[in-house]
Amino acid sequence: MSEPDHDSATTTALLLAVGVVAVSFSAPIAATTAAPALAVAFWRNALAVAVVVPWTLVRRRAELVRLLRHEHRVLAVAVLSGLALALHFGLWVPSLRMTSVTASTALVATTPLWTLLADRLTGRRPSRGVVLGALLAFAGVVVITGVDADASSRALLGDALALGGGAAAAGYTLLGSSVRRTTSTATYTSVAYTVCALVLLPVTLIARQPLSGYSTRTWVELVVLMLSAQLLGHSILNRTLRTAGATTVALAILLETPGAALLAWAFWHQPPPLATLPGAALVLLGLALVVRARTSQRRVQAALEVGNVTDA
Template sequence: MVRAYFAVLIGVISVSTSAVLVKLSTAPVGVIAFYRLFFSSLFLAPLFFHKHTKAVKRFSKKEWNYSIMAGVFLAFHFILWFESLRYTSVASSVVIVTLQPLFSFVGAYLLFKERINAASILCGICALGGSFIISWGDFYISGKAIVGDALAFISCGLITAYLLLGQEVRKKIDVVPYTFVVYTISSITLFMYVLTKQEAFFSYDWKEWMLFILLAVFPTLLGHSLFNWALKYVSTSIISMAILFEPVGATVLAYFLLNEEVVKSQIAGGGVIFISVAVFLLLQRKNTLQLEKGMNSTSY
């Protein structure tokens, strides 16, 4: 159990590097996203081809369709989120993407008819209010910053769609074959996107290549992969709560590495979002425990 919590800590630190690494790169956002997922797929390939090729053959038509859609959504999430970082600060962009648990809840309600209650709706309204506080403050800093906030908001919706689709596929498919397939589909999608934009694939110095590899290793493999491993030993709620600290880590790194200042509107809006999402996750955890208790009591 201690190892699992340590893995979650390393995961949070790792994913916190993502926005800063993107900011440090001068390559087009499509190219950055392509190499992040291409190298991630490349690093996963030995494990996939050693043990998990047979799992892909067992994919149903539905699982293939969901995996393809998930890969496309993930690709465009990265395009829009990375583009948002060209316009707005790390703090604003990452905090807005933290709205993802609320997007997931709405998506689960619309797609899978999961229950929704007044307290959860209130948390969602408060969190959206926090994002408006950030955007309002950014508008006064720069007219372009609000464009970045909007792109981050849309990218949050796309990553939610990716996670909801993955949730369905992962009920039957192990994490390695699913992840490899989705990352490969995302890589192909981003490859076509870069070709369409007529952007260069290779004319970059060694610093850019290092950033591409670091994005694959830290936020992708050491971040999300460790979260997936830790789920075997700790609850989803703990992972979700831990990820709420990503904006803190990203903001601290941006302050020291990029000299980005944190303004009052970002602190206020980020605080509102953090508290709202935290309360929401705690309520969800409480509801899950009550449901499990009810199911166990009826089984006797």
Template sequence: MPFVVLGIGLLAISFGAILARLAQRHGLPSLTIATLRLGLAALLITPIALWQSGRALRTLNLRQGLLTAGAGFFLALHFATWITSLEYTSVASSTALVTTNLLWIGLASFVLFGDRPRRLMAIGIVISLAGSLLIFWSDSRTSAAGSHPLLGNFLALVGSWCFSSYLLIGRRLRASLPLPAYVWLAYGSAAIFLLFACQASGTSLTGYAGAAYLVALGMALGPQLLGHTSYNWSLKHVSPTFIAVVTLGEPVGSAGLAWLFFAESFAWLQGIGFVLLLVGIYLAARGEGQ
């Protein structure tokens, strides 16, 4: 069941970059997109969280509160940097780099928690990372990379570091909280951090076309609530390292959707990279099953 849930979540999350690019074309600033995505998701799940996890929320202790703040801070940074990266580089490069959290989580899990990946998991990590690097290298050679590929790629990489930190903190927090409570706290606290960022930078949340808000709502319902919540649910059943491996499938889905909606073509080297990603995910799934 965790593998099925993660597959559904991956499909939903693959639409994230597409919807973010659409929102940008409707005039929404990247910081506004990130704030609306998380804020609307938190509002939509509030009744469920209060109904199913009211007791857990009322008895929240100091440690859980601090972990929530930390998770929300890194989740806010993840979306702020990654969505901004889409202004400067292609969907393929952005999603390939932002999903390199596998490497950072694997290293951090080994250093901080002593988690040793099994042999198949390790092989899957290497193959998946090779696929990501091949996609990035191929994309950087094309003229469709974006207005400032170096900046966009760096922002996507920062987004990967932040999402890795979010997953590692969530591993501890999710173990002691029901899913609705954890999701509501994580998304809500991240939205609050982003609201402060909008206020400090003078970024407005109002005054845009209705279509832009519909796209933002779609991001909250699909990639955020369905996609990221699937990952959060799975944290209690599989390791953060394996979830990071699954996220490497996002460039495959996002690049295909970008080709369909925005005519962002990809070279044959990228196709090889997508195949390597899928093979790596399969091997890591076998290793996780062991």
């Protein structure tokens, strides 16, 4: 998990591809495993902590100690990121048991829309492309939730939880991007995953969801979930935050929606409801337009700044 300060564009693209494929296993496994939903959320983080923290103590001990003792502001942001991650999992994983995998992953992938809202609240004006993309994505959300609302109120609740999980994921991504400017992946994930697990533990116990007594197959599924979605998925995407930025990572994560649907179909024989596909396509198209417009806007601003420096 130790990485150089600057990856090449090719390396970053490859890491993003691996990360997206890995996180695509998250929804199908979490939706089908016999473990309770909150227990799944807890164990994927707790098992990851058992791997990441020892690695960090060996490879990044000095940085971790410095963060804990001296860099209190950065530590606070990392802790907040862990809280956002716990909220993300606490909302999204239960939603997978209430609505379809396609609908849940499409709605939780609305992260860029929530980051757009955060920009708006901080005084940044969105471009026309951003507004158009937001409207298309919102239309997709209406289509998806409309389909599930016809099915049952339980599916509608699952849709709402997935949307909340997307908002929490936006906070996790934005906060993580800030921490990753000065902190390695190993140190950051050690803090974030630990905080997430510590928050989810009492929540799971209060909900009276058992944390043990599972079959061997269930434990294997939890370990696979941790290795794929958490270590290869979240950790690799956290690494790319430094070089790719939150916007590009958010765009890449959009591919989790079709990826999860295909994996659920191929390995778990759960074909996505056909009526949700148009809505998922609108969400993906809208979110892609949002991210593209924001990227173009940043390039223009960077060019203007360079021009101002040259004129000076």
